[in-house]
Each structure stands twice: as C-alpha cells, then as structure tokens.
Amino acid sequence: MGSLSQEHKLDVIEFSDKNLKPGTESWSKTCNEVVSALEKYGCFVASYDKLTQETHTTVFKALEELFDLPTQTKVQNKSTKPLYGYVGQIPFIPLYESMGIDNADTLQGIQNFAKVMWPNGYNDFSEKLVSYTKLAAELEKIVVRMVFERYGVGKHYESLIGSANYLCRVMKYREPKSNENNMGFVSHTDKSFMSTIHQNQVDGLEIKTKDGDWFGVHQLSSSSVIVMAGDAIMAWSNNRIKSPHHRVTMEAKKARYSIAQFSFLEKTVEIPQELVDEDHPMQYKPFEHLEFLDFYSKEENRRLESAIRTYCGV
C-alpha cells in the first residue's frame, strides 16, 4: 500500500443546539459548511455534543461482550436482505468481523438481533446500543435536511427521509499478528444514501481524495461521528456529492471497534428536477435503492469500479 498523504484533513463541523435551529443564521452557515465538506471529500467529522463520553464508553463495552460470543452464535446473525448478516472468518480480510442489525434506530430492531445472540436470556445490550443508534439516525437526518435546504429542494426532504431504514453494522478489527498484513477492510464506497461511523479510540479509517491520494482520519473524540456520502446520495445529487472510496488499515496493537449505520431508502430514488439543467445533465435514471443493493450483492457485480453507475448511470 502506498504512503498516506499529510496534506488532507477532514473538516470538523460542530453540531450543537446553538447551530441546529432551522431558520437561524448559524443553521444556514452550518448547511454551507456541510455541503462544502461533502462536495470536497464526500465526508466530514461531526462533533456531536449529544453523544456523551458515557454513551460512547457504554456502547463499546457492549460491543466487546458481543464479539466475545462464540463464532457459532455470531454466525446466527442472518437476514433475508442481501448484505445484512454476519461477515467474518474470510481469509483475505482476516482481521475483520461484523454483524448487521436491521431497523437499528429502534429498540425493537436491536432486541430482535439480541434475542438471537443471547437466546437464553438476556442482558441490556439493546438499551445500550440504541442510545447510540438513535443519535446517529438523528444526526444523519439533520445532515440530509441541511443538504436538501442548501440545494433548494427542502420540500422533498420529508418524503425522502420518511422512507429511510437504518442498518447498523457493528465491527471488530482485531490487531494483526506479527506475520500478518495490517489491512482491515478493502477499499469500497458505501451503497447507502448516507452513513455515519463512530469508533472506539483506535484509528484506522482512510479516505481517498478525488485525485487518488489516501489520507488517514485522526484526532477523533468520543463525540465525533464521521458522516459519509453513499452511492445513493451521489446519484440523487446528480454527482454534486461523490461517495468517497475508503478502507481500514490497522496500525495500533489494539482491537478497533466501530459502528457504521447506513440509511437505505425504501422508495424510488430520483434526481430532483431542480438539480438537472444544461450544465448538469441527468447522470442517473431513477432507481429502487433496495434493488440496487440486490444487484451489488451478486458476486459478478462486487468489483465494479462504480456499481451505481453501472446499475443506473445514463
């Protein structure tokens, strides 16, 4: 792997009560910052003060307990939806293990998952995890609203976000052994509309710029959440926002835990007509988000340079 560029750094944008009142000057300023960061790198760091140190600590303790379960229990995490179940024990990404939780912003969704992991009774895993996932979903909705307002299509926000379903993937990257490569997860773009990522205090996420340079994401705090554009918002925005390639490289001699939460829209996604004009001809046909996921889950489509372009590009 090539060396990392030191020239790039993700913007850090503050999300606190004082700049989250729609209609205020500081709300508009934050909308501008959000869109300019997304247009530049496809992601940014939200400093989200509702996410407390206590929630952070509680959630990652719960994840440690979860990943300490026997593999034969963890593989019971299955779903009828493509790409929603257990992933691990894969020879070319040996450090990586993850599980998927559908309807992750609801206590019920997490309880359905927890019942499978602890069939004989039960701890308070769901209450702990939901204290994070609800905040992550809320943050994502604020960001989406800001993007819509900034692009002058606020009137489409409610109907789009009303159809969002949240998949949470909880992840563990174990530390590499001395004879192992430190690749945690391969380069990819997310298939979501948007994603949020929160990590324990172990770094590893790397982002690719539009010019092809890779850089690491550092100095995250317990209230930092990375907000990242997925392929679906790239299509919806008619390529104004690009979903960035990213990967995980393990440097520390300590396990990394992270929580990625992905929004999927259970409706047809189409570019608002306001975002199509002579200078911005329509780049993508309308598509069903979950059918796109189905397409991507097929082996022959997993290594496409851009699955979304192949799927519905004009």
Ligand SMILES: O=C(O)CCC(=O)C(=O)O
């Ligand atoms: O663990 C991370 O920081 C990133 C995970 C990721 O990119 C993904 O699950 O799509």
Ligand SMILES: [Fe+2]
């Ligand atoms: Fe990702």
